[in-house]
Structure formats: structure tokens, C-alpha cells
Amino acid sequence: DGGITQSPKYLFRKEGQNVTLSCEQNLNHDAMYWYRQDPGQGLRLIYYSQIVNDFQKGDIAEGYSVSREKKESFPLTVTSAQKNPTAFYLCASSIDEGRYTNEKLFFGSGTQLSVL
Amino acid sequence: GESVGLHLPTLSVQEGDNSIINCAYSNSASDYFIWYKQESGKGPQFIIDIRSNMDKRQGQRVTVLLNKTVKHLSLQIAATQPGDSAVYFCAETTSNTGKLIFGQGTTLQVKP
Numbered sequence: 202d203g204g205i206t207q208s209p210k211y212l213f214r215k216e217g218q219n220v221t222l223s224c225e226q227n228l229n230h231d232a233m234y235w236y237r238q239d240p241g242q243g244l245r246l247i248y249y250s251q252i253v254n255d256f257q258k259g260d261i262a263e264g265y266s267v268s269r270e271k272k273e274s275f276p277l278t279v280t281s282a283q284k285n286p287t288a289f290y291l292c293a294s295s296i297d298e299g300r301y302t303n304e305k306l307f308f309g310s311g312t313q314l315s316v317l
Numbered sequence: 318g319e320s321v322g323l324h325l326p327t328l329s330v331q332e333g334d335n336s337i338i339n340c341a342y343s344n345s346a347s348d349y350f351i352w353y354k355q356e357s358g359k360g361p362q363f364i365i366d367i368r369s370n371m372d373k374r375q376g377q378r379v380t381v382l383l384n385k386t387v388k389h390l391s392l393q394i395a396a397t398q399p400g401d402s403a404v405y406f407c408a409e410t411t412s413n414t415g416k417l418i419f420g421q422g423t424t425l426q427v428k429p
Contacts, residue, residue, distance in 0.1 A: 205360075207360075241326075241421070241422075242421060242422075243406060243419040243420055243421045243422055244361075244406070244419040245419075246416065246417075259416075291360050291361070293360075305351070305363055305366065306351075306361075306363070306417065307363070308353075308360030308361050308362070309360050310358075310359055310360050311358070311359065311360050313358075
């Protein structure tokens with residue numbers, strides 16, 4: 202089955218700790234994204250990558266970092282600089298068709314991050 | 318600024334009735350719209366999309382209507398079932414920005 206796998210499902214962060222959320226896709230999609238979702242809120246874009254070894258900041262990139270060393274993988278690190286990290290994090294991917302880069306995002310099942 | 322919003326935060330319908338979820342957008346340059354369904358604790362799932370050169374598009378039990386004059390988008394679900402209970406998001410994008418903007422979501426509750 203093709204899809205997007207996020208792990209872990211639940212993650213706890215201690216004060217001052219960096220944590221990394223995993224996202225892997227086997228859809229052969231070029232573009233990958235990280236979104237943050239707070240309760241009762243829509244999705245806000247953290248980072249996105251349209252090609253390997255390249256990524257761009259989204260609307261709320263402060264306190265987060267990413268890497269895109271492989272087409273299949275786009276891990277997100279929540280650093281200690283992110284003072285309010287508790288949220289549901291969603292990874293997504295899409296085929297980059299140029300004009301409609303973001304169309305038909307396919308989402309993973311999410312990671313719930315909480316602060317201890 | 319640009320925004321995408323939903324008229325009602327919660328919609329409660331009787332099983333078997335039709336549901337209509339509304340979405341307003343402010344960017345007249347938006348040319349592609351998507352509806353997603355998100356069940357509790359899961360990622361959003363694609364339901365249906367529509368481009369700005371269309372007014373209506375139908376899927377299985379779902380219809381999306383686009384009114385560009387008033388910048389309004391709606392999702393109609395026929396014969397609503399308990400499995401339709403979820404949060405529904407509309408999203409928009411423009412070809413020159415390439416970024417999806419999501420609305421805040423409407424919770425659909427289906428009463429048996």
C-alpha cells in the first residue's frame with residue numbers, strides 16, 4: 202500500500218529538549234509539507250519542500266527545523282526555541298505539477314506532541 | 318489579507334438528511350479549491366476539488382458548488398450517514414502562490 206507514515210503517534214517533550222517527528226512517503230511524490238493543527242483550528246504551514254535538498258519556510262517556521270536528504274523522508278525537529286509546541290502535527294505530500302504545486306495533498310495520520 | 322473561513326463551527330443533522338457546509342474566501346484570484354474530511358485523531362482525507370473554471374462538481378454522495386461572484390464555496394453531502402461525522406475543511410490556492418490556505422473547519426455531527 203502506498204501512503205504516508207508518521208511516527209510516533211504520540212510524543213512527549215521535556216523542557217529544553219529537541220524532538221524529531223518522522224515522516225516517510227512511498228508515493229514517489231516530489232513535494233512534502235509539515236502542518237501544525239491546534240484544537241479547533243485550521244492547519245498552519247510550518248515548512249515545505251518541493252525537491253530533495255531544498256525546503257522553504259511556511260507561515261510559522263520559528264522554533265522548527267527540517268531536512269530533505271531523501272525524496273521519501275522529511276523529518277521535522279521541534280527545537281527548544283518553540284515555546285508552545287503542544288499540537289497535532291501533520292505531514293503531507295503531493296505531486297509537484299508546477300502550476301498547481303499543492304493540489305491534492307495526501308496526509309499522514311499525525312503526531313500528537315505534548316509537553317511534560 | 319487573504320483568508321478562508323467557514324460560516325458555522327458546528328453543524329448537526331439527522332441521519333438520512335442532506336448536509337450543506339459553507340465556506341467563504343476573500344481572494345478573488347483563488348483558482349483551485351479542495352474539501353477535506355478529518356476524523357478525530359487522524360489526518361485530513363481528500364473529498365473533492367473544483368477549479369475556478371467550473372461552478373459545480375459531483376462525486377459519490379458529495380457535490381461542491383463554487384460561486385465566484387460572492388466568493389463562496391459549499392459542500393453538499395446527500396443522505397448523511399453516521400460515518401460522515403467529522404471536521405470538514407475547505408482550502409484554497411492560487412497558481413501564483415502555490416500555497417494551500419485552510420479554513421478553520423466545520424464539525425459535522427450526525428444524529429441517529
